[in-house]
Amino acid sequence: MDKPPLFHNLLRHQITLVKFVSWACIFLGLLLFFTLHYPHDSITPRYSRSDLEYPVYQSEIQRSARPAPDRRGGGLRVLVTGAAGFVGMHVSTALRRRGDGVVGLDNFNAYYDPSLKYARRALLQREGVYVVEGDINDVALLEKLFGLVQFTHVMHLAAQAGVRYAMKNPASYVHSNIAGFVSLLEVCKSANPQPAIVWASSSSVYGLNTKVPFSETDQTDQPSSLYAATKKAGEEIAHTYNHIYGLSLTGLRFFTVYGPWGRPDMAYFFFTKDMLRKKKINIFEGPNKTTVARDFTYIDDIVKGCLGALDTAGNSTGSGGVKKGPAPLRVFNLGNTSPVPVGKLVEILENLLNVQGKKVVLPMPANGDVLFTHANISLARHEFGYDPTTDLETGLRKFVKWYMEYYQPLDRASLV
Numbered sequence: 001m002d003k004p005p006l007f008h009n010l011l012r013h014q015i016t017l018v019k020f021v022s023w024a025c026i027f028l029g030l031l032l033f034f035t036l037h038y039p040h041d042s043i044t045p046r047y048s049r050s051d052l053e054y055p056v057y058q059s060e061i062q063r064s065a066r067p068a069p070d071r072r073g074g075g076l077r078v079l080v081t082g083a084a085g086f087v088g089m090h091v092s093t094a095l096r097r098r099g100d101g102v103v104g105l106d107n108f109n110a111y112y113d114p115s116l117k118y119a120r121r122a123l124l125q126r127e128g129v130y131v132v133e134g135d136i137n138d139v140a141l142l143e144k145l146f147g148l149v150q151f152t153h154v155m156h157l158a159a160q161a162g163v164r165y166a167m168k169n170p171a172s173y174v175h176s177n178i179a180g181f182v183s184l185l186e187v188c189k190s191a192n193p194q195p196a197i198v199w200a201s202s203s204s205v206y207g208l209n210t211k212v213p214f215s216e217t218d219q220t221d222q223p224s225s226l227y228a229a230t231k232k233a234g235e236e237i238a239h240t241y242n243h244i245y246g247l248s249l250t251g252l253r254f255f256t257v258y259g260p261w262g263r264p265d266m267a268y269f270f271f272t273k274d275m276l277r278k279k280k281i282n283i284f285e286g287p288n289k290t291t292v293a294r295d296f297t298y299i300d301d302i303v304k305g306c307l308g309a310l311d312t313a314g315n316s317t318g319s320g321g322v323k324k325g326p327a328p329l330r331v332f333n334l335g336n337t338s339p340v341p342v343g344k345l346v347e348i349l350e351n352l353l354n355v356q357g358k359k360v361v362l363p364m365p366a367n368g369d370v371l372f373t374h375a376n377i378s379l380a381r382h383e384f385g386y387d388p389t390t391d392l393e394t395g396l397r398k399f400v401k402w403y404m405e406y407y408q409p410l411d412r413a414s415l416v
């Protein structure tokens, strides 16, 4: 007997419903899979702490940390803190280019225009270096990174920089240069194996020292700014972690580093900007009209020094927070060995920019600045062949070229 048409209709509807439910289940299943495995906005990755939960970024970090297969001696696996900073970007690039594995970490804070930091990160991305967005005070994040990668070295460059800004925001120096350093060392000392650590100290630790050139054995107990005091504190903290936990620690006293992709808060940088805009620039002078001078050091020379320090760091001896024997504890000056008066710096910039600066000469205010810096670099030369070769005019020419390309493409033609 034939089934009635009503039955056929019901059957057809049931089949359609089953098909619909099946497809809906497949769709929801796929949606769930991608939500769990990929971040919400995978089109524009944020590289932030929460992203580290996703396998896709975990493998990106591990890939970034892997040395090139043909790297002689196996290569290093380096965590670079402050990787989107001036020195951090250059050091990360140099390490990657010679075949080492590099993972960057940076909090992209707004001390100066973060867009410059993001541009540096974009450059690093093109070099194959992954930069995680996060803070060195975030112990859970650091532990996560050390869980993903057995770092052989940490190049610790994340810091609150700038001498004069310390009077405006003292807490930021304690937060980054002291608390942040300690949180990093806590994670390093518990890591297994412990990495060797090379970190950025500063020429400013020489403070009111008058013996020149400055040698590592000179007195450094009279800092003239809170910035210098936090860097000096870092050196003492390094001593403690070396002593108790067997961490290999090397502090590098950088002398006024300058160059392409530099920091906009530094004098050579904002003098350039202000001179191009025909704004006044202040040139500080010392008591009795003495000149103020700096041992300006070009970034490429500093990078060579950083790589030399990493290569000769030796091993940490502890594991899992327990010291097994003595480990290296070192401090080196990385300067240029030829101080230049700030007035001369301005003169070079005037020539390169083809503009007459509106110079105002002022007695140096009580702002934490010192009158003079001059590095003795014989220790770094002896230990890892550090040999700065860039004079201020050559280095500033490279800086100005970069500045004009980065900020003012239309004005390039006016350069000498």
Ligand SMILES: O=C(O)[C@H]1O[C@H](OP(=O)(O)OP(=O)(O)OC[C@H]2O[C@@H](n3ccc(=O)[nH]c3=O)[C@H](O)[C@@H]2O)[C@H](O)[C@@H](O)[C@H]1O
Pocket: 161, 162, 163, 201, 202, 203, 204, 254, 255, 256, 257, 265, 266, 267, 268, 281, 282, 283, 284, 292, 293, 294, 342, 369, 370
């Ligand atoms: O070696 C370091 O460890 C430090 O180097 C750098 O500090 P400094 O050597 O002070 O550089 P920077 O500010 O460029 O002033 C340069 C000169 O210009 C003078 N200066 C400054 C401002 C101004 O308006 N006029 C002026 O004459 C000023 O008096 C000074 O003589 C880093 O910023 C710091 O983070 C740290 O790394």
